[in-house]
Amino acid sequence: MYKNNKDLTNKVLLVAATAVISFGISVLVFAGWLRVNPPGITFDNKSVSKTAVSKFNSVREILKSQYYENVDDNTLIEGAISGMAGAMGDRYTSYFSKDKWQMFQQDLTGSFVGIGVMVHTASDGLLTVMEVFEGSPAKAAGVLPGDKVVKVDGKDVSDEEEDTIIKMIKGKEGTEVQLAVLRPSESNLIELHITRRRIKEENINSRMLSDNIGYIRIIKFDSEIARYFKDNIDSLTQKGMRGLVIDVRDNPGGYYNQVVSIADMLLPKCTIVYTEDKDQKKEYKYSDAKQLNMPVIVLVNGNSASASEILAGAIKDNKRGTLVGTRTYGKGLVQASFNLEDGSGLKVTVQRYFTPSGVCIQGKGIDPDIEVLQDEKYRSTPVSNIPQEDDLQLSKALELAESELRR
Structure with a gap:
């Protein structure tokens, strides 16, 4: 799940004390670096040991002198940058080269x-x-x-x-x-x-099921999905929708602000989600009093992640609907993206998110209110490939919606 951020423009300044000045110069003074850009980059001498500095410098020199092909200094720097992101040990914190960053941005925007x-x-x-x-x-x-x-x-x-x-x-x-x-x-x-x-990308589709139960499938929370969700709600309402099934199975997530907007359309005045950063600073998102006044069922499975889980958690904790399917993926982290000056980019985990009841679902997932397993022959089949008449989870959701309407 991602938050928009301004371009990363602040440069790292030279901060090393006298004891590590020689290190700072040796690390990034590649091929006359200082003649081109004198400020250089170093590290705080209180947090970096001389041993680590020496090892870094030794590895660089060995690669430069012993590798069987010529070594380009820029390639080494790219590798070091990628390594810094990888050193976080977080699969969601990554450095992207220019080409891969473009692909990542396209994937998010749809x-x-x-x-x-x-x-x-x-x-x-x-x-x-x-x-x-x-x-x-x-x-x-x-x-x-x-x-x-x-x-x-x-x-x-x-x-x-x-x-x-x-x-x-x-x-x-x-x-x-x-x-x-x-x-x-x-x-x-x-x-x-x-x-x-x-x-x-068509990341949303809808249709009317039996008894005027509307069905909306959200494939991914792209940068415009909330607007399209409202369009689909309006279209189904005009056709006489009396209940709604929202399908976020196989949905890997997407934009934080988009899922918050969608939850706001469905919920009464309440907490949707809150985030917490490393300094324990909390940011809450609330819905207004306007809500969709009809039964709501949300379909989830083990591939429902991130933004999908925010929606599922908000619906469940606020008792606004029923979750049907299997336990969700368990991604309770929020990333921010930073555009770098050469067209590359950095994706960084900046916060954890919590459901309204105060649960961070990272590594845990959200259990459905009613667990329904698909027939064994469809257990590894994408949802879009399961015929509607064989979709046991959708059948159960439809049954629940119809039952609520009869009350």
Whole structure:
């Protein structure tokens, strides 16, 4: 889950005392650094030992003199920056190169040039299609949920990292990418030629179920999702909606302010969520008195994370609705993003969040009010691939909504 932040513009100043001045110069004086930018960077001599400084300098010199290829100083600096973020031991605190930062920002905003699919790395290690967006080039080319990408433009990518494969699939608008996919129902690889274009992810969809029970699925909390949620609520209301099922299964989260806005539409005057930073400073988010006056059921599963859990926790703790499904993922941390001057970026965990009852669900998740397991054959199937008539969790949600309306 992410909060918007102003660009990171403050530079780190030279603060070392006399005892570590030689260290400060040796660490970052690469290839005449001081001739170009005299201020340099050092560390507080009270927090960094001379041994650590010496070791850093020794490793750099060994790499420069002994590595079998020429070593670029800028590459070493990039690695050191990435290492600083990694040293936090927090999977959500990361440094992104320029290219990867652009991909990350596009993923959050929901607009990018590509083929129009949502993917994840499955347990077999292969990049697997979870969603195919309506009206997308992928849809037109015949890509199906469950397809596994094994080649991109003739190159085997079965052992490549997820980010690397996604970058290969994306590209310039109007250009073509060739995919070879493994489809569980087919014995041979399927070759697909797809023309890239600008995609606006459809991260929300809705429909009317039986007995005028509305259904809204939020796939991801992108930067505009609250506006689209309200549009879908208004549309369903005009069609006579009497109860609402909100589906955040398989939803990995997204923007903090967007889920707060959505919760505000549903809840009476109450606490939605609060955050706490390392100094124990708390920030509360409240809803106003206006609320959606009808039964609300929220569908959750083990892939409902972060912003999804804020919504689920607010609904449950304020007794505004019923949670149905399985325990949520358990991500109770908030990240802030910082744009760096060369186009790269940093994502940093800055706060923990707490549900209205004061629980931080990090590593714990939220238990549903009513646990419902899917049929075993669908346990590892993306929600979008489960036929409605076989979706036991949705059936239970519909049953509960109808029961509440009969009271």
